[in-house]
Amino acid sequence: MIRARPVARLAELRLLVWVAAFSVAGYVAVVAAASGRFAWYEVAVPLAVLAIFGALHLFLVSVGFQGDQLLMPLALGLTSIGFILVERLAPTLLLQQLSWLVIAAGAFCGTILIPRDLSVLARFKYTWAFLGMLLLVSPLLPVIGREINGARIWVGLPGIAQFEPWELVKVALVIFFAAYLDEYREVLSTPPRRFGPIPVPPIPYLLPIVAMWLVAMLVMVFEKDLGATLLFFGIFLAMLYLATGEPFYVLIGLVMLAGGGFIAYHAFNHVAARIDVWLAPFDSDLRFDQAYQLTQGLFSLANAGILGAGLGNGMPERIPVVWSDFVFAAFTEEVGFVGALALLAFYLVFVYRGMLIALRAPTTLLQLVAAGLSFIIAFQTLVIVAGNSKLIPLTGITLPFVAYGGSSLVTNFVLCALLLRVSDITARVRR
């Protein structure tokens, strides 16, 4: 329960001052490099962003929030880097992203105000699962469903706004899985019957594994989104492992995924194309065609070096759709290895902190929720950074908080707020 007695959040405030400092420096560098001069009014946009950050901090102070003080500065720091990159790569989209930030901030505050111990989330778990499924298939519906860049994962009204429902499904899924696995805790505490070294999964586990696999394959086939498939299944396997501690279930899942992927590679062109591009992007047939985005991204990374080309001084705009899929390559080109390392350290600390919150949480449900949410951030970062650098096939997953996009910004703010709520409950219980 949140009591309206203000509390000081000095550690958070001090970190936010540093966020403000590097936000202004980065933004000014980008604008000055583009326009060739310094002007005072250029700080207006970063100040608007920082004003929203400040408002969020004051909101937490005023409701007497006792949760973690490190998570929000990290998330807002990444968001701020995102704004610097939008200004650098797609200045025309800046105003749109700014309005999405306002919506995201609203969603953040709404999540913070969810009453009491979040058990309301567990009580309606099948509602969440149903809503999640509805959101997941909504892009397949006529009229509102839309196909962009070969993936049918958008809903929207033409000319007004469009949203990737998949982004929000992730959070709904984590809550559902956490509640589901928490409910079957007693099955979990008894060791599974073993067939030699192979544990035979009890029916409550086997059923959702098969169901999840089917849905994941459905997404891959009909929505043509490899990233969503990977993330969807990854979340499920990670949470199953967290709840049971049984690596064998993960193994079954991976084998099923590999099998499904193998069939999909031979049966569907859009899957085969991704793999071929990944295997041989410099192939003469692909270099200037399907693999153009990836190869341009690789040139960007190669141009980076230790210190980078300098903010506003590189050529990341040569990568198609750089502001959503290739922000990591663009950022790296301009700030170099040093900057990329700092960016990854942001995620490292965020995920580490999220897992700590999970460890400290008072109930199994909250532990699973916090761990699952942290896993989303870790997994997305891994998949997109590895995709940008051709370690794994490229998928349309966004770099959390940084990549341009309204749906992912709103979702990530909700995710961060949920993690903060878990840490707030922990702090109140322990006091």
Place this chain on the structure above:
Amino acid sequence: MEITFAALLWGVRIAFVILLYLFLIRAFGALHRTLSEERIVATARQLGIAALVVVRSHAGGPRVGERLPLRAVSSVGRDAGNDVVLNDEAASAKHAVVSFVDGEWWLEDAGSTNGTLLNGSRIQDKERLHYGDEVAVGRIALRLERAQ
């Protein structure tokens, strides 16, 4: 000597990266501080925040003197999915809930058939629970005690 625009721009660019790292150093510092606090808390946590001690039982039920550790929100009942499982046919599958909110313990009946007794009297709604209070569920009586 005149400071050129290009030099100034590079200054701002380098300042950006340095500020990123200064932020990270402080973030790591904050992380380290809570981790060292964590070690102290961890030992206290292994003991649980409190426990229900069995004071009266019957042949098939828990043994008298047994400590049943409590979570922040613990369900009490006959069903194996509860945090505190009481093997007693007079207890409902989900009988009662004991919760710790803002430093206070609360007892709530979860719609049980035979009711929950606090210090001998049947509770109606949510009741405040103090250390040393006796809670009776079915034929089993439990006493709230601090963690050891």
